[in-house]
Amino acid sequence: MAISKRAEPALLTDQVYATIHEAILNGDLPAGSRLTVRELAEQVGTSAMPVREAIRRLEEAGMVERQPHRGAVVKALTLEELVHVYDIRRLLEVEAARLGAERITAEDCDRMQAEYDLMREAIDDHRVPALLDHDEAMLAILYNAAGNPFLVQVIRNLWLQCRAYKIVGATGTLETPGDDSLWRYQQDLIAAARHNDPIGAAAVNDASLANATDRIKALLAAQPSGR
Known part of the structure; x- marks a missing residue:
């Protein structure tokens, strides 16, 4: 008692x-x-x-x-913190994608595809938290295939810390006609994973995070509080 x-x-x-x-x-x-x-x-x-x-x-x-x-x-959003956090994400997630693509199974690729399909539905419905959840779930499947749970936990903690930035980026992108950056890189990442192509997976993740950094930086700079 x-x-x-x-x-x-x-x-x-x-x-x-x-x-x-x-x-x-x-x-x-x-x-x-x-x-x-x-x-x-x-x-x-x-x-x-x-x-x-x-x-x-x-x-x-x-x-x-x-x-x-x-x-x-x-916590407020700042350009300086955005750059720092996304630089760390690129270091870790590019490596996680490379390692995961080497070892991922066909079954896990199917699971990635299922999360991707749910993410596309959320994009169509403009459900930002849901699209971010499914995007992270898809990436986690690939990263877990690397076999290093500590690496995945560190990445998940970074996702939590930069969630507000992700919301800004996703919301702004959804409001930009013709911008396919919320799903194009993920589609290419699944293709690289299915081919067990570590170099391709790493390159896609690097390009995706660089693109996200630039998009969010532009959106924050356009806000009255951006700097």
Whole structure:
């Protein structure tokens, strides 16, 4: 009974964390949103303590920051951070694609195709969080084939940290007629994987991430807060 009682606050904090975390990932709490403990506690139906702990954990995850006179806010988007994060993604994900393409099976390629098809449906419906989820699921299948779970975990953490940038990029691209960059590279990546072509897979990922960096950089620069 004592263990169970101690676990209850932690479980509640986990639930609050998951709720706020999902709201940030889905864009319901966009960059710059203030995270007021009292308001969030009322919305999720808890006391202030689990909300404070959840916000602290979000700070540790790099998704929330403290600002003078504002308190905790969803981390703002900056061109400098965009470049740094995407440079690291290119280093890791190009290598993950190369290693994964060498070892991936036909069955896993079929799973990639299934996620790609769901991603295309989400693109057609302009469902940004869903298209990002399926894109990441497709990439994770390829990266997991590399056989290095630590590499995949590091990449997943980077995806979380740059989710707001991904939302900006995907939303802006969907609003640009004739831009096929949300699906063209993924289509080529699946083809390279099916041929167990590590050089081709690495080249596609490198080009895809370079393109994403340029697209998001242009979109941020066009915003009043971009720099």
